[in-house]
Amino acid sequence: MATIVKTPAGTWKAVIRKTGWPTNAKTFRTKRDAEDWSRRTEDEMVRGVYIQRSGSERLTLEKALQQYLREVSPTKKPTTQRAEATKAQQLIRHLGKYSLAALSSEVIANYRDTRLGSLTNRGNPTSNNTVRLELALLSHLFTVAIQEWGLGLTFNPVLNIRKPSPGEGRDRRLSPEEERRLLAAVNNHSNPMLGWIVRIALETGMRSSEITGLRRHQIDLKRRVVRLSDTKNDSARTVPLSRLATATFQAALENPTRPQDCDLVFFGEPGKDGKRRPYAFTKIWGVLKKKFGMPDLRFHDLRHEAVSRFVEGGLSDQEVSAISGHKSMQMLKRYTHLRAEDLVGRLDRIKKLKTA
Structure with a gap:
């Protein structure tokens, strides 16, 4: 059984200690929420399907991208590193405060549509290819987080949205x-x-x-x-x-x-x-x-x-x-x-x- 206690701040903390699993704790505004989470989590542990999600719930996209730029980008070419740093700035500007767990396909699709409708510094519409590459960076971030960072993410939400077409490409020829x-x-x-x-x-x-x-x-x-x-x-x-x-x-x-x-x-x-x-x-x-x-x-x-x-x-x-x-x-x-x-x-x- 989980232990549920009231904190000095007036919130409710649920602590689960179960043999074979690491101690898990989470704080809620109401006792009812703490009890519901405890029952659901213990049931997942019994069925062997529980995944520790606290890491993805605490880690914001801004922090995750900063970690990506420190650990993953340096393995790529210098030009790619600079390009990824620029793309990360846009992602952080619009989605940086979201936790990785909160970044749903719906949120990311809304980001896509917002960026496609926005203007660049030169007053031109943001190109399909620019947004497509930003989404590619976000998608690879989720792939790394799932495979290497152990944050408890179960899927990559970027894979479930429609990507902008790369377009026909430039047709500028020299006369x-x-x-x-x-x-x-x-x-x-x-x-x-x-x-x-x-x-x-x-x-x-x-x-x-x-x-x-x-x-x-x-x-x-x-x-x-x-x-x-x-x-x-x-x-x-x-x-x-x-x-x-x-x-x-x-x-x-x-x-x-x-x-x-x-x-x-x-x-x-x-x-x-x-x-x-x-x-x-x-x-x-x-x-x-x-x-x-x-x-x-x-x-x-x-x-x-x-x-x-x-x-x-x-x-x-x-x-x-x-x-x-x-x-x-x-x-x-x-x-x-x-x-x-x-x-x-x-x-x-x-x-x-x-x-x-």
């Missing part, structure tokens, strides 16, 4: 005139590394972080390949180089301003600690694209452009994914946007072959 102006601008920049990086992105479809993080030993000009080990999806791949990409890398490797002790292909100025890190061009990229009338162009759009050109050039999906590193054909299609006018000539060639 010939835009490419001409862009290349002229970056090639005339005082630091030649900016022009080399942009050209390599257009020729290879490599991500910005993959290009700027390159070391000299990863580039094999004789075989015309670049070997990538540190990628977004953690899958190493070898990227073939066009003649233009090979010539661009040749120029970058022969950069006369590179210090002899620096192995980075694209390097920045030494930091306060004296170490050189990858060349950071985000600020100048933002200035140049606005100056030349392309404010909506993101550097990542160059990857889209390169992948689309691979497909337009006749490479198969498997060949393109081997170059770009996409793990699924679905993701590859989201990155591929073909110009209908560019396909007209290919259609004509196909018909000629059939009638020949």
Whole structure:
């Protein structure tokens, strides 16, 4: 039998001591609530289905996310760590005071709808993909809490709600005139590394972080390949180089301003600690694209452009994914946007072959 006593504060405390189970105690406003909880808990113990829920009832989402960022995020890439810290801020802002036990599917669905209807700092609606990634972080937090933290959670409430669609993806392509102006601008920049990086992105479809993080030993000009080990999806791949990409890398490797002790292909100025890190061009990229009338162009759009050109050039999906590193054909299609006018000539060639 449980022991139920009145506390000096006027509440009622129920204490259950049962052989084979840890002592369990909980405080309630009324004696009736304490008795009901005691009977229900003892019955679960007898049936062997009791789960200690006090941990999830005491731990708020704010505290849980802080623990996640301390223990789980450091096992991931630095870029992922920064992204998760940003997503955690939004979750804490809206749901931080809830205990994990109180975060029902209904509460989380309401969060989803609130975020989708809210505006970002730039005055734009919060994108489906942003909310989807926030929910992904929350879902993984519950998975870790269930599997590793022993908080008494029995299910992941995020799994029971509808996730926002990731959308069709961006379809920003470069027109010939835009490419001409862009290349002229970056090639005339005082630091030649900016022009080399942009050209390599257009020729290879490599991500910005993959290009700027390159070391000299990863580039094999004789075989015309670049070997990538540190990628977004953690899958190493070898990227073939066009003649233009090979010539661009040749120029970058022969950069006369590179210090002899620096192995980075694209390097920045030494930091306060004296170490050189990858060349950071985000600020100048933002200035140049606005100056030349392309404010909506993101550097990542160059990857889209390169992948689309691979497909337009006749490479198969498997060949393109081997170059770009996409793990699924679905993701590859989201990155591929073909110009209908560019396909007209290919259609004509196909018909000629059939009638020949």
